[in-house]
Amino acid sequence: MDYQNEYILVKDLRKIYARKKHHDLLVFDSISFAVEKGEFICIVGGSGCGKSTLLRVMSGLDSDYEGDIIIDGEKVKKPDKRRGFVYQEHRLFPWMTVEKNVRFVINDGNEEENKKKVKEILELVGLKGFESAYPKELSGGMAQRVNIARALVNKPEILFLDEPFGALDALTRIQLQKELLVIRKKQKNTMLLVTHDIEEAVFLADRIIVLGNRPAEILDIVNVNLSETRERSSKEFQEIRKNIYKYFEYKEH
């Protein structure tokens, strides 16, 4: 495989957690894959297989790894404003309004410009009119929209999302999935999203990386060649979903 011109390159990634009271834990032995600019990648895999770890090392939050993670020609060693991160829980400051929570993560620029940026991004995530609300006044879905706005306000080239909709009910989840695709179309970010929900992955992704158990290997990288309006009930959609499910079928010992 020729990796020379890839936007994101993960090559022979090995990650070990050193633990005091237990053996060291080998999460990845040697995994490699590449991502093109603007791609939407979903990562699925069983609990504890290393999905969050993968996002953390790729985004620079954890620089203790072996192998290469190269983004746009540079080795990833620390977090960078060009990369945004959305966590499963919203982590908003309860004493700050929605507007202040988003404003907080912008460190430069003048006041006027930043105000405009925050206003634009809150509109984009559908929170117009809630700028001065406090987190406790928001529904779970709205709080997660603020979370996404916070990750987007610095216009990151890459957005990492770690089970961003995991805590939401099914209907809100479907709504936010649609909204995420609209955002991506407007902002043209490259997206890497971890999910337990195979249907969510098929709905969102251009490609799905299927991870096996620890030390996690890439079991498959599935191309999702579906039309832009992805009908969940369509035969093609269900076919892809079934293909991925087969990796997680329960087997009696």
Ligand SMILES: Nc1ncnc2c1ncn2[C@@H]1O[C@H](COP(=O)(O)OP(=O)(O)OP(=O)(O)O)[C@@H](O)[C@H]1O
């Ligand atoms: N800071 C840490 N120190 C030691 N071990 C860790 C640390 N973080 C994660 N682990 C271990 O590494 C393995 C992978 O964890 P990780 O959180 O990446 O899994 P995951 O696939 O995101 O799981 P889940 O789907 O439950 O969120 C787990 O066995 C976990 O116990």
Ligand SMILES: [Mg+2]
């Ligand atoms: Mg996780």
